[in-house]
Amino acid sequence: MPVTIPFHRDLEFSYGEAAQISPLIRRVVARNPGPFTFHGTGTYIVGRGKVAVIDPGPDMREHFDALLKAVDGETVTHILITHTHRDHSPGAKWLKEATGAKVYGFGPHPVRPGEKAVEEGGDHDYTPDERIGDGDVIAGAGWTMEALHTPGHLSNHLCFALREERALFSGDHVMGWSTSVISPPDGDMADYFASLKKLLPRDDRLYWPTHGPAIPEPQSFVRAFIEHREDRERQILACIADGAMTIPRMVEIMYRDVDKRLHPAAARSVLAHLIHMAETGRVRVDGGSEPATYRLA
Numbered sequence: 462m463p464v465t466i467p468f469h470r471d472l473e474f475s476y477g478e479a480a481q482i483s484p485l486i487r488r489v490v491a492r493n494p495g496p497f498t499f500h501g502t503g504t505y506i507v508g509r510g511k512v513a514v515i516d517p518g519p520d521m522r523e524h525f526d527a528l529l530k531a532v533d534g535e536t537v538t539h540i541l542i543t544h545t546h547r548d549h550s551p552g553a554k555w556l557k558e559a560t561g562a563k564v565y566g567f568g569p570h571p572v573r574p575g576e577k578a579v580e581e582g583g584d585h586d587y588t589p590d591e592r593i594g595d596g597d598v599i600a601g602a603g604w605t606m607e608a609l610h611t612p613g614h615l616s617n618h619l620c621f622a623l624r625e626e627r628a629l630f631s632g633d634h635v636m637g638w639s640t641s642v643i644s645p646p647d648g649d650m651a652d653y654f655a656s657l658k659k660l661l662p663r664d665d666r667l668y669w670p671t672h673g674p675a676i677p678e679p680q681s682f683v684r685a686f687i688e689h690r691e692d693r694e695r696q697i698l699a700c701i702a703d704g705a706m707t708i709p710r711m712v713e714i715m716y717r718d719v720d721k722r723l724h725p726a727a728a729r730s731v732l733a734h735l736i737h738m739a740e741t742g743r744v745r746v747d748g749g750s751e752p753a754t755y756r757l758a
């Protein structure tokens with residue numbers, strides 16, 4: 462039986478309006494809906510009076526104005542970045558200019574040969590003022606956040622754990638509405654599995670992903686994601702055994718019920734699985750053909 466993920470997709474919001482969604486958290490959704498962003502980028506404002514902003518979002522004047530309006534009369538002391546896709550980090554530049562706040566993140570967008578712009582593409586203009594990594598704690602007025610390095614979707618991906626509410630800002634690592642795209646060479650399936658498993662022993666009460674609504678009972682949700690990926694690997698082995706030995710053929714079979722616009726991204730995730738399965742001795746690749754042919758090891 463295929464694994465069913467209990468997705469969370471119901472979100473009440475109005476573009477450009479800050480909504481108070483917990484005692485310490487407000488959210489403003491940017492008007493950049495799409496097949497990878499759902500309704501758009503959810504920018505989180507944490508605290509009152511002196512606040513942190515997580516993922517100021519895309520380069521979009523309307524969203525910039527909405528954020529400044531939301532924090533009118535307050536001081537932005539920190540800008541935190543989960544990762545450097547263009548729907549997350551570009552807004553850091555103008556928010557920093559407007560507020561003087563420092564930008565905190567893991568590092569610039571990783572440049573790797575063979576990078577393909579699926580999803581929203583990379584923000585190559587971004588550099589954090591302060592580089593932070595796993596376990597680093599950032600504290601402000603009434604809030605404390607711990608960074609968790611969660612590579613997989615992107616090697617510089619961080620989640621932020623808000624201690625006061627036992628809530629985790631999960632970025633694109635764990636989203637309620639959809640699985641994450643893992644696109645090699647920077648997207649890495651082995652890292653992604655490890656970053657999912659890293660969340661299991663934690664006692665977070667709730668996740669706030671960048672796209673879509675909150676995820677309650679997040680540990681069982683993460684477990685479903687892990688099982689879903691393990692299931693995909695079994696499906697890939699079954700495809701190969703049935704003679705569907707190239708990625709385009711595998712995508713046609715495994716994603717036949719999925720929106721065709723998502724097939725190129727699905728192909729990247731299948732490639733990520735196959736790289737991981739080759740590294741762990743489960744498949745062999747014959748790279749001499751185009752597209753490459755995969756066989757059981």
Ligand SMILES: [Zn+2]
Binds near residue numbers: 544546580614633
């Ligand atoms: Zn992303």
